[in-house]
Amino acid sequence: MKISLLQQMYKDVLVGIPLAKESHHYTSLLNPYVEQSPEGDESCNQMHLPSTSGGIRSHQNTGMSDAVVPTTDDISNSFANVNSSFCPREVMLLQLTLIKMMVAKAESQEIEFNVRQKYCEIFVLLKEAKIDSKLICVLGSYDQLLSHMASKSLASLVYFQLKEENALNVTWLTFSLKTLSGFPVNTLVAECLWTLTTIIKDTLKEKVLPKAGILKKLLAPLDAVLEGFYNSILFHHFDSHHYTSPYSEAANTLISFVDLLEALLASRTEVELLLRCQRILFLKVSYVLNPISSSIHYLIKKRFIMLLKKCVLCKSREDAKSGSVVLQNPSLHEDMLALSNAVLQVVNLTWLNQIPLSEKASYFGGSEASPGDDTQGGSDQTVLRALSLVVLKALEFKLQNSATEDEIKGDFQSSMSQLLIFWRSHLKISLLSHPVVHHCEWLSLIFIEQDDDMWEAAKVLLLIYLKFDRLRHDTADNLSQKEEETWSFHTHASGYNPHCIFLFFLEKIAFDSTVLLDFLISSETCFLEYLVRYLKLLRKDWHQFVDVCNHFDTKHGTFQSISSVKPPHREKQSCMTDESLQNACCEPEPQTLISHNHLVFTTEQGDNEVAESNQSNSLICTDSTSLTGSLQSLVNYDSSEDSELESDGKECLVNTKQVPLNNKGETRMRETGCSDTGGKRNTLKSEALPLKQKGSNTSSCLTCIVSSDNIVPLRIMLYKATKCLEELQKAISRLQRRNLFPYNPSALLKLLRHIERISKNVNPQ
Numbered sequence: 001m002k003i004s005l006l007q008q009m010y011k012d013v014l015v016g017i018p019l020a021k022e023s024h025h026y027t028s029l030l031n032p033y034v035e036q037s038p039e040g041d042e043s044c045n046q047m048h049l050p051s052t053s054g055g056i057r058s059h060q061n062t063g064m065s066d067a068v069v070p071t072t073d074d075i076s077n078s079f080a081n082v083n084s085s086f087c088p089r090e091v092m093l094l095q096l097t098l099i100k101m102m103v104a105k106a107e108s109q110e111i112e113f114n115v116r117q118k119y120c121e122i123f124v125l126l127k128e129a130k131i132d133s134k135l136i137c138v139l140g141s142y143d144q145l146l147s148h149m150a151s152k153s154l155a156s157l158v159y160f161q162l163k164e165e166n167a168l169n170v171t172w173l174t175f176s177l178k179t180l181s182g183f184p185v186n187t188l189v190a191e192c193l194w195t196l197t198t199i200i201k202d203t204l205k206e207k208v209l210p211k212a213g214i215l216k217k218l219l220a221p222l223d224a225v226l227e228g229f230y231n232s233i234l235f236h237h238f239d240s241h242h243y244t245s246p247y248s249e250a251a252n253t254l255i256s257f258v259d260l261l262e263a264l265l266a267s268r269t270e271v272e273l274l275l276r277c278q279r280i281l282f283l284k285v286s287y288v289l290n291p292i293s294s295s296i297h298y299l300i301k302k303r304f305i306m307l308l309k310k311c312v313l314c315k316s317r318e319d320a321k322s323g324s325v326v327l328q329n330p331s332l333h334e335d336m337l338a339l340s341n342a343v344l345q346v347v348n349l350t351w352l353n354q355i356p357l358s359e360k361a362s363y364f365g366g367s368e369a370s371p372g373d374d375t376q377g378g379s380d381q382t383v384l385r386a387l388s389l390v391v392l393k394a395l396e397f398k399l400q401n402s403a404t405e406d407e408i409k410g411d412f413q414s415s416m417s418q419l420l421i422f423w424r425s426h427l428k429i430s431l432l433s434h435p436v437v438h439h440c441e442w443l444s445l446i447f448i449e450q451d452d453d454m455w456e457a458a459k460v461l462l463l464i465y466l467k468f469d470r471l472r473h474d475t476a477d478n479l480s481q482k483e484e485e486t487w488s489f490h491t492h493a494s495g496y497n498p499h500c501i502f503l504f505f506l507e508k509i510a511f512d513s514t515v516l517l518d519f520l521i522s523s524e525t526c527f528l529e530y531l532v533r534y535l536k537l538l539r540k541d542w543h544q545f546v547d548v549c550n551h552f553d554t555k556h557g558t559f560q561s562i563s564s565v566k567p568p569h570r571e572k573q574s575c576m577t578d579e580s581l582q583n584a585c586c587e588p589e590p591q592t593l594i595s596h597n598h599l600v601f602t603t604e605q606g607d608n609e610v611a612e613s614n615q616s617n618s619l620i621c622t623d624s625t626s627l628t629g630s631l632q633s634l635v636n637y638d639s640s641e642d643s644e645l646e647s648d649g650k651e652c653l654v655n656t657k658q659v660p661l662n663n664k665g666e667t668r669m670r671e672t673g674c675s676d677t678g679g680k681r682n683t684l685k686s687e688a689l690p691l692k693q694k695g696s697n698t699s700s701c702l703t704c705i706v707s708s709d710n711i712v713p714l715r716i717m718l719y720k721a722t723k724c725l726e727e728l729q730k731a732i733s734r735l736q737r738r739n740l741f742p743y744n745p746s747a748l749l750k751l752l753r754h755i756e757r758i759s760k761n762v763n764p765q
Contacts (some may be wrong), residue, residue: 005029006094013101018115027125030095032133033088064735089143096138096149099126102155107163123160132157132171132744139191151191155198163209168217176222180229185251193256196222200263204270212271219267219275226264226277232256234287243296251297258303262310269314272329282335285342293354302354304384305416309386311339312393313456337401340394347391348414352422357383379426385453388446391419393458398462405471412464416494439495441504448508452525459530460506461496466537488544498534499541499548503721511720513727520732521742528748535751542758549718722759725752 012019021027105111106119128413135157138150159171172195179192203214233254244251261281268278281288285308292304314332358380358590395415402408423442443461447454472487481488491497497574509515519527538545729752735741736749 002029003091003094006091006098010094010098010101012106014110015100016105016115016621018112019118023118023121023125027124027129030098030122030126031129031131032092032095032134032138034137039122039281044169049355058240061287066577084462089146089670092146096146096153098137099131099153100149100156103153103160120164127161128156130171132169136172138177139195145153147191148194149195152198155195155202158195159202162214162218163206166213166217168221168274173221178586179326180222180225183229183232190249190253190256193253193260197263200260204263204266208360212273215267216270216273217277219273219277223275223277227280229257230280230287234291241534243294243300246297246299251300254296254300255257255303258300258307261307265307265310268332272331273310274331279331279335281307285311285339286346289342289346289351293351302358304381305383305386305390306557308343308390312336312343312390312397325480336397340397342414343390343394344398347394347418350418352391352418353425355387357426362690381449384423384426385447385450388419388423389453389457391415396460396463399467406474408467408471412468413494416496417652420495438492438500438504440492440497440500442495443501444504444508448505451519451522454505455519455525455527455530458498458501459526459533461501462530462533462537465491465496465498466533478742498537499545502534502715503548503552506721506724511724511725512730516724516728517731520728520745520748523742532751535748535755539751539754539758542762546715546718546762549715549721551716718759722755726756726759729753729756 007025009019009029011017039521092705102119102122106123108116132154135150135154139154141147142423143517154172158172161167176192179186183189192576199218203211206214242248243254245251246255257263264278265281267273286302288308290303292308294301314336373544395412398411399408402411420442423446427442427445443457443467444454468491472483476483488497492500516531517526519525520531620623645689729749732741732745732749734753736745
């Protein structure tokens with residue numbers, strides 16, 4: 001009979017129908033069947049809880065004392081009036097679900113006022129019936145679902161009372177203080193942490209009421225106890241077998257504590273209360289760094305690492321913006337500096353090398369990759385990126401607040417060298433024949449699969465570069481050529497040359513401007529901020545950019561990229577080894593087309609004009625289109641009226657035509673050919689095309705200078721990079737004209753046009 005009444009009540013609450021009967025009737029329905037002893041003791045040891053798994057866990061020194069497993073007769077007597085087809089567990093789960101639903105409805109402004117008022121009356125009666133004490137007792141159930149639902153319902157009631165009555169539930173507060181201060185003897189810690197975490201999260205979701213007042217009333221009484229609990233739980237020796245399994249009670253408590261720390265971090269970045277429990281993670285981060293390098297289970301270790309990543313990004317939630325809150329909050333800036341100092345201190349003590357990253361990534365439905373999957377070997381890339389970003393952001397904060405140039409250089413060189421060693425040891429490249437020999441390429445290799453982290457890391461290294469550049473010019477107005485060369489060598493050796501990083505990234509995306517456009521439109525990355533900063537640097541540092549581009553062209557053996565794609569069938573006449581690439585640049589064979597990605601194609605000697613050259617009319621070009629098939633544009637940004645012709649799915653190289661450039665006999669040559677997707681040998685066709693022909697795929701076309709006497713230095717990378725930026729500028733302009741761009745890009749367009757003018761003035765075509 002009672003279960004049917006609960007079911008009907010559930011239907012009425014679900015659709016918002018006014019409850020017809022008196023509030024006392026519904027209070028009796030919702031009151032859990034946990035009986036108190038005749039002595040009237042409110043402690044949990046005198047309460048009988050029905051459970052299909054054997055009752056209540058036994059606890060020592062809990063807020064509600066010890067628990068006793070109820071007998072079969074106790075349960076039968078308690079549920080004598082319940083339909084035999086429903087077990088007591090289902091009745092209690094329905095009661096807990098209804099309580100949580102009613103709290104949510106009572107807070108909703110969409111529900112009629114009289115309905116919400118009736119719910120509030122029921123909550124008052126439940127409080128008089130000591131519902132909070134009964135729910136705290138249910139927290140200790142062996143039934144995990146019952147315990148979880150009790151935690152949710154208790155958190156809802158405590159938060160509702162805190163918001164509506166501006167008062168903290170005394171029973172829950174007493175339980176929390178005794179439970180946390182009694183660690184490690186007390187074993188109800190995880191359940192206590194669940195409830196507190198849920199209340200904090202519910203408060204942060206509130207959009208109308210002032211969060212600061214509610215959070216302060218909630219956390220202030222717990223502040224000292226939470227700091228003591230932080231010291232106690234993280235001061236343990238984590239080599240114990242209790243932490244090697246994620247299913248142990250100790251591991252469950254530790255994971256629940258990480259959840260609480262994430263909630264406290266969110267409250268810190270959104271509402272500044274200057275409480276110790278909000279600052280403890282920053283001020284005593286060494287307590288977190290120790291378990292990361294210990295032998296605790298990998299899941300717990302990963303949770304701590306991801307927590308540190310949120311700390312350095314000041315990004316408590318996935319949808320939150322990172323970074324800006326630090327500049328607006330002096331105390332948070334101070335705490336971030338303390339965290340950065342602690343992180344860099346352990347990094348310089350080879351802490352990174354002590355972290356045994358998992359050798360297997362997680363797969364849906366298991367831990368093994370499916371047969372035939374082309375997975376990259378090595379360590380967990382998610383954790384690798386997170387740790388890298390923690391170190392880079394720590395470097396950024398430390399360098400921004402360092403006093404002297406020597407201190408800045410010392411911290412950077414030491415930490416960056418450890419990070420490069422860490423990357424090299426954990427990123428096991430499958431293409432062993434193409435090892436990474438340039439340090440600036442590591443960034444794109446590590447972060448290419450995570451856009452937001454990649455641009456955050458690139459921005460950090462760009463800011464560090466700008467910091468060093470300012471220090472150089474502050475100490476000396478006019479730098480000698482040798483000093484400039486030494487500076488350039490240092491930026492490459494330490495892996496933070498911004499031009500090199502940007503060009504390696506462009507290579508990885510096959511110089512596809514639409515990928516950059518996607519990043520600009522997305523609100524999930526800081527690419528806009530990065531690009532604006534980089535273009536400002538490029539505007540005044542153009543000669544350095546040109547030098548790096550020339551290095552990509554002339555010293556390909558040093559700047560070799562592992563993203564290079566070799567053809568499936570290599571033929572003697574059509575292919576050339578990497579070792580012969582530089583020799584080919586200096587002593588080219590006749591009619592040879594050399595690709596930037598180690599592919600060489602030979603044209604037939606059908607063109608008399610080409611064959612007449614005593615020396616070779618050699619072209620070094622890039623096969624950026626070899627990657628285009630896997631990097632299709634996410635959005636078609638062109639419209640039918642004025643869009644440029646797109647590729648129809650085949651990958652085009654370059655069409656050959658000699659066009660006189662000047663009186664010295666130099667010629668501009670364009671080669672086009674089509675590469676089918678079947679991996680067959682590419683064929684080249686000689687076709688006459690004007691240099692500015694409408695409809696050419698400019699991202700995959702090549703323009704270079706060939707002399708009949710000697711080879712003029714080729715600037716293929718410079719052409720492709722500037723062409724990519726030019727296409728980006730045109731795409732943004734088209735979207736802006738149609739009011740389709742999500743924000744005002746005027747400042748960005750101004751920078752892009754300025755770069756285009758510099759490029760054309762320095763390299764007139």
